[in-house]
Amino acid sequence: MPEGDTVFRAATNLATALDGEMLVKTDFRVPQLAITDLSGRRIESVRSRGKHLLMDLGDHVVHSHLKMEGSWHLYPPGGTWKRPAHQARVVLHTADRVAVGFSLGVLEVWTAEEATTALDYLGPDLLGPDWDAERATRAVASDPDRGVAMALLDQRNLAGVGNVYAHELCFIVGLHPEAPVSVVPDVARLVDKAARLLKANSLRAMRCTTGDLRSGRELWVYGRSGRPCRRCGTRLLKGEIGEDPLMMRVSFWCPRCQPAPD
Ligand SMILES: [Zn+2]
Structure with a gap:
């Protein structure tokens, strides 16, 4: 994708x-x-x-x-x-x-x-010369009730994150994809992590978020439902997220490392 x-x-x-x-x-x-x-x-x-x-x-x-x-x-x-x-x-x-x-x-x-x-509506481009981490952080943080994956996917907040990165980032910071932005301990750190992940992957043909480039080990959760979490061994789950019923996106998470919001 x-x-x-x-x-x-x-x-x-x-x-x-x-x-x-x-x-x-x-x-x-x-x-x-x-x-x-x-x-x-x-x-x-x-x-x-x-x-x-x-x-x-x-x-x-x-x-x-x-x-x-x-x-x-x-x-x-x-x-x-x-x-x-x-x-x-x-x-x-x-x-x-x-x-x-x-x-x-x-x-x-x-x-x-x-x-x-x-393209004025787009937020700062994670891989562009105009990348502005502070502006992107403010944009993500501006809607504290929104689910964190959807906030990362909103191209008006920051431009470049798709569904794979949104879910990998949620895993990396230990948050359920639908956890509200208000519970993210440090939004600036999350945005910075997004920028560093995209940058690291921008010039190689594969997409890796785990740091392990071996085939089949590149991702934490995306596309791995039913398989064991790489951190805790719990079977990963798959669902759907979205604010618009016509625009739902597939979602992956570990129920132990990323507990569902209350
Ligand atoms: Zn886990």
Whole structure:
């Protein structure tokens, strides 16, 4: 599941290959952009902001969000794609590279003016140059009754934490995912831990929160329901959290290390 570190890495890879290159052909395969043609423009930069990927083209910005299944791949011209062509939402050609965005959850082309305000609602980006731990801490702490996992997932508080990190962080600090923010002993420390986890994972292909990079040992609780807690051996539980019944998220925790709130 893409989180801030995945998007950061995707942006870094695309930037290495594409920054400064001219688009010689563009092929948008979503209905609302079917007639969009951005060929002739130079890619000034590719960057991430939270879980959003932005490609600056001077007068326009291509905005994409990976959501659940999305990914960006780079190929040489004529190279064989690793995902089916029908999943391609956009194909961008430079002289010697082809960038393909597969199954993107969001794909938009903004004018440069639209782009300046479109992501203003996002909180400080955990992996961005604007990272501001104090602001993120204040935002998380501002709603003390809210469940801690949901507070971490709210991209208006801090941008980049997805469901995996939210649950791993809850385990690390010994809190049930639905425990209210008011019981977090030190919100600043939790926010700092989030920043350090994402940063440590931002440049490697795997996501590890335990410090043990061996296969199958990377995570504390996420995706491990029914298996023993790595700290106490209790069987991990799985449930759902969310404030909107249509937007529930899967949840994992250890009933002993992370007792349910009263
Ligand atoms: Zn435990």
